[in-house]
Amino acid sequence: MPESHFVSPYDAIAALYHRAWDDWYLPAALPALERLFFSELAPGARVLDACCGSGHVTRELVIRGYDVTGLDSSASLIAHARQELPEAKFIIADVRDFSFSEPFNGALSTFDSLNHLLTYTDLCAAFRCVRRTLCTGAPFFFDMNLEEAYEMDLGEWMRCEREGYLGFTRGIYSRATHRARTEIVWFERQQAPTSARNRDRAPAAPMAVRAAEVSEDARLSALNRDRQGADPFDETSGLWRRRDAVVEEQCYTVDEIDEALRRAGFGRIERFSALQAGVTHSIGYGRVFIRAFA
Numbered sequence: 001m002p003e004s005h006f007v008s009p010y011d012a013i014a015a016l017y018h019r020a021w022d023d024w025y026l027p028a029a030l031p032a033l034e035r036l037f038f039s040e041l042a043p044g045a046r047v048l049d050a051c052c053g054s055g056h057v058t059r060e061l062v063i064r065g066y067d068v069t070g071l072d073s074s075a076s077l078i079a080h081a082r083q084e085l086p087e088a089k090f091i092i093a094d095v096r097d098f099s100f101s102e103p104f105n106g107a108l109s110t111f112d113s114l115n116h117l118l119t120y121t122d123l124c125a126a127f128r129c130v131r132r133t134l135c136t137g138a139p140f141f142f143d144m145n146l147e148e149a150y151e152m153d154l155g156e157w158m159r160c161e162r163e164g165y166l167g168f169t170r171g172i173y174s175r176a177t178h179r180a181r182t183e184i185v186w187f188e189r190q191q192a193p194t195s196a197r198n199r200d201r202a203p204a205a206p207m208a209v210r211a212a213e214v215s216e217d218a219r220l221s222a223l224n225r226d227r228q229g230a231d232p233f234d235e236t237s238g239l240w241r242r243r244d245a246v247v248e249e250q251c252y253t254v255d256e257i258d259e260a261l262r263r264a265g266f267g268r269i270e271r272f273s274a275l276q277a278g279v280t281h282s283i284g285y286g287r288v289f290i291r292a293f294a
Contacts, residue, residue, distance in 0.1 A: 032277035036277060134294035
């Protein structure tokens, strides 16, 4: 299928996403994948990884010998996936509007990716596209966050640090609209220019502060000073680059999810809590795991 081109909120933070969440979701969710998806498909099966991101779960599919195609609307995330997994196929496309000429033996969409569809109409459209690509009887496995998960978003800033990267995220949830909003501010270390001014200068680092202890203006001001009082974002030093992104998700009820699947033409629908799926990590709190058959 021809590739589409979108501006995704993940484009600006693709490098941080690829590194910071590389070893978080998959190890925690692997028991659910083992019980509810891998057990249904033999190696060599054609598998669609819908909303694959930078390929964290796709890598596991490749290791297990599946013929994998990954699909995502973020060109930057797909670029990382292609670099990491040249043996897999990746397509830039909208999960609400795609098609393939050859059917798949199974499909999955992990890490609450489908919560990024902000209307019920969009959710139904995505389910229809997945259903059309599947062989009769093929499994579709996915997980979504429920309200219990989003109610943990208390507006407090969380710090995430990897070599060369420093990020801050906070989640805000509205019960009135069932809309979750994640704000992301992150800094990437840049190569400093070689000059007499900074040749021997130690790399600066953004100051991390607890948002609960300072006002918003003070927090942003602190993020723009390093520990020695220098400005790490000074254009002449080029030490750090700041990026900002806002990612929204929509909370659906299990009844809405079930109805959308039925409207798309799925038959048997099975729902599992995290514990039922074998997920004991905190990532499972408020998360539902679903397996539907085409």
